[in-house]
Amino acid sequence: MDSPATARHGWRLPRHELAILLATAAVYVLTGWADPNHTYFANWAESRDIILRNTALLGIIALGSAVVIIAGGIDLSAGSMVAFSATTCALVLTLCAAPDDRRLVTVGPGGIAAAIAAALLAGLLVGTLHAWLITTIRLPPFVATLATLVGLRSFARALCLFVTKQRWGSESQQINVNTPFFVWLKEHNVWIMTATFIALALLTWLILSRTVLGRHLYALGGNEQAARLSGIRTDNVKWFAYCFGSLTAALAGIFLMADSSVAQPGNLARGYELNAIAAAVVGGCSLQGGAGTVPGTVLGALFLRVVIDAVSKLIKASADVYEGMIVGIIVALAVTCTQFGRFGQGGRSLFPGIRGLAAIPAIAIPLGLLATMAAANVDLLAGRTALFGGVVGAGVLVALAAVRHLQGRRGP
């Protein structure tokens, strides 16, 4: 109970935020220096735009995930919600455009407003559905939002086929959006998305730290029973949290549709929910609920995107191949760092027993393979990639075994 982790409370000490900010700057500068083309320095404006756009998109969703996590829940459906919102938006545009206009250029201001409103309304409805499933049917949040994660995307695809068939006479898996307003949005995507992200972050910060509702969110996440016994209508607070989570995803859906000029429910935003949760967790939100901050979440999203971008610069491979791995490693490292004090205390070993022994190759083998793949990009090591990977793998194996041996001798 009295560990430093709980004493370091939610939203006043910016130590964690400062650490992420420094790490982000360090990654940026080191990459700019290590990258043979020095893209970050030579082509600063372009790099900045790419990172800002990606951060804004991830960050908008992450803010929603953070609110749900702080309230002690989890929203796994964000990626599907993005696709569903984009599809809803595009379908309303389709219905408002001329019947033979498959590029949707003929939609008027009324149609555009209706499409955006429909997408946001879809977010509210899904959030309400989540809250109902969780508070009234008493499904665990994980199950309720897993159901919509799987269900919403499929629903969006079916809806897309149905409406295109009705409207155009032929089914289509995707809808191209060339409406002038959304084209304009795409042309100015960096600044509009960044401004929206900042505005949303300010709004979320205001709610979380300056309103009664925000305090109730923290209380609900920190101790649900005590919150109820304090007279807080916890079910209503949950309703807000899940609606906020789905609404931010719906907003991201509109931007993503404009940005890619297409609503393609099959593949749009797959896996985004996990990146958003990762950003919140890296930013200091506790999956147990009750702790987390808006600045932390914003910086968590920025850090994730900077590292993903940096690796793509260094490896010169498509970034999305490595994205999942990077996110996974960062999440594990970030949470490990916040709990680091616990190791070493009370003689707790890193690799206890047979299970610890088995964990050593589980870490060393993937690292060796990674080193092999990385070596393929380095001219100096041409023809010796496998050797290099093997040496790295063996080195890690020996090092970890040494750690285990030393801890075993020192401990009880």
Next chain:
Amino acid sequence: MTPIVSFRGVGKRFPGVTALDDVSFDLAPGDCHAICGENGAGKSTLMKLLSGVITDYEGQILVRGVPARFRDTRDAEAAGIAIIHQELNLVDQLSATANIFLGRERRTARGFLDDESMEREAARLLRELECPIDPRTSAGALRVGDRQLLEIAKALSLRSDVLIMDEPTSALTEGEVARLERVIARLRGRGVTILYISHKMNEVFQLADRITVLRDGRVVTTVERPATSPREITAWMVGREIADHDFRSRGPRGPKVLEVRRLTLPRPGRTQLNHLTDVSLELHAGEVLGIAGLMGAGRTELLEAIFGAAEPIWTGDILLDGSPVRFAHPAEAVAAGIAMVTEDRKRLGLFPDLDVAANVSLCGLHAAARGGLLSRSREDHLVEGMIRDIGVKTPGPHAAITSLSGGNQQKCILGRWLLTKPRILLLDDPTRGIDVGAKAELYQLIDRLCQDGLAVILTSSELPELLVLADRILVLAEGRITARFTHGEATEQKIVEAATGSQAPR
């Protein structure tokens, strides 16, 4: 004959409390030995020592004459000592058989689970215990009495010859109690030693050969059952010094604010047993109504029913200022001017992630907000005023709540409720786990609030607390009011007799 278990000068100290002090007595093999004592006398701690739950203590425990120091419950089980907890440790999703053999599953020659042999053995054990259940039923589907027998079956399959039963009848119907008594008699016939913890005098006198009385962590005496009487035992249980200060300096009591008439609260899914039966009470402004009773007597359930914290499935009437109310959510009770400090501070009261200020202001945030928007300065002002008023010792309003002592945490929670300006304050065992000095401060605070016209219902596990604070005391036993005393009439002896049913055995 060598005693099967001997305690030799056993002591256990927790920060600020001495739970056990120099406890020495012997258990003769095959005996049924009862341990009696009030809530907090140290019974549970002693059993945790013997069953290997608590491992660091002073003194010695000898098992069959040999000093034993268990590192965990498995060690104790290996030495033949098993405990049947008040909260039963069963995996609800697994079958009765799987629960009995949990962690010691039998295997076939090929290494697969040997369900057939385990089920046969489980059926045999359950038959012996008069437990008519299918060994394949999942534990979660069983009734409380059967779940308890399942635990006993588990202990028997371990070949335990010392069985500790901690308040085994607290959730049983009369039929189930009678069955348990038969089971205990049969176990003793097989030479099993039973350590029976209870405060129900009729059970103790029906079952026990010998009785040890604990009070404030010390052994008062160990006697043969025929040589004593329930009255004598209760006198030993309570005979401690009562705080001499009377924390009652009130004026005439005010108008009646709350009335409860024939409140009956069923246990969900149980027809024979109620949490509360026909409870009636009145509460006036400016008085403290004390509610005494053992654990599980229905004290918390009564307060929760009034506060709307439990499902409103009760029958009867609750009248607030003469008009009937039925709160379905604590928010409604709070709006009507009722506040409740809950029993288990850590589980039901504290927000460990929030700081002191946020913990205190939580229920009174509306006073610090305009249009839903919080003013930090107004919040701090409110909190600082309250902290000063009730004397919370904290480094500052933004310190971590977990860094405060238990007494100061409890004051914060009380302050949280006082910010809602309640007319009725429900205090559920508010001084549990806090030190003596903080207790006295809380008593003074409660007395002051009463002088200001607040109506207070106070439940407590500690009788002296009720005796110094309450204007009137009701005693609950098994969900019924068994006695009503005014401040002048009440004594510890009378209350304990009413709470344990030792004046009129069933």
